[in-house]
Amino acid sequence: NAGVTQTPKFRVLKTGQSMTLLCAQDMNHEYMYWYRQDPGMGLRLIHYSVGEGTTAKGEVPDGYNVSRLKKQNFLLGLESAAPSQTSVYFCASSPPGQDYEQYFGPGTRLTVT
């Protein structure tokens, strides 16, 4: 099992450009999450999904959109990137009822110039 995978690993964008980050998991988990991690601020939840076709806002959703068309995939979109979105993005998944134990992907390091 690959667990949780994320593509790409690194990306540099110019302000105003758009991109999609892909998260895939092969553990048949119902729940999936997108976080961003900035220095000294821990992990902050952007959006999450409790099942295929459902999404919900987290703590810092502005400037991001998500889609969960398939159970194993969770996409994070930036429509118009801003320097404030420079961060490391982590995807995670968990089985239902076990949101306390999340499995994280390796992260995507995004720089917006």
Added chain:
Amino acid sequence: GQSLEQPSEVTAVEGAIVQINCTYQTSGFYGLSWYQQHDGGAPTFLSYNALDGLEETGRFSSFLSRSDSYGYLLLQELQMKDSASYFCAQVGGGNKLTFGTGTQLKVEL
């Protein structure tokens, strides 16, 4: 929103015992998780407490006191590889975790 407080840095020597504390807000509290993150790596799950008391997993233990809104992670027989950041995370309603800002543990010889 919910906020959790943990020390920003802790330093200890190899072979010692170290305790990393975490205080949380009581609203919507279901339990407390702990995660480890090495530099450049992904967070990995260590432990979870839903009830008061101590949970032991090898060299790592986690403790929760609901009456004090407080928990801690205890690391015994410290090794150099334990140098990492440690996060407490509050399990609240809505299938979500809220993470603390993390404690950087430095293990010295």
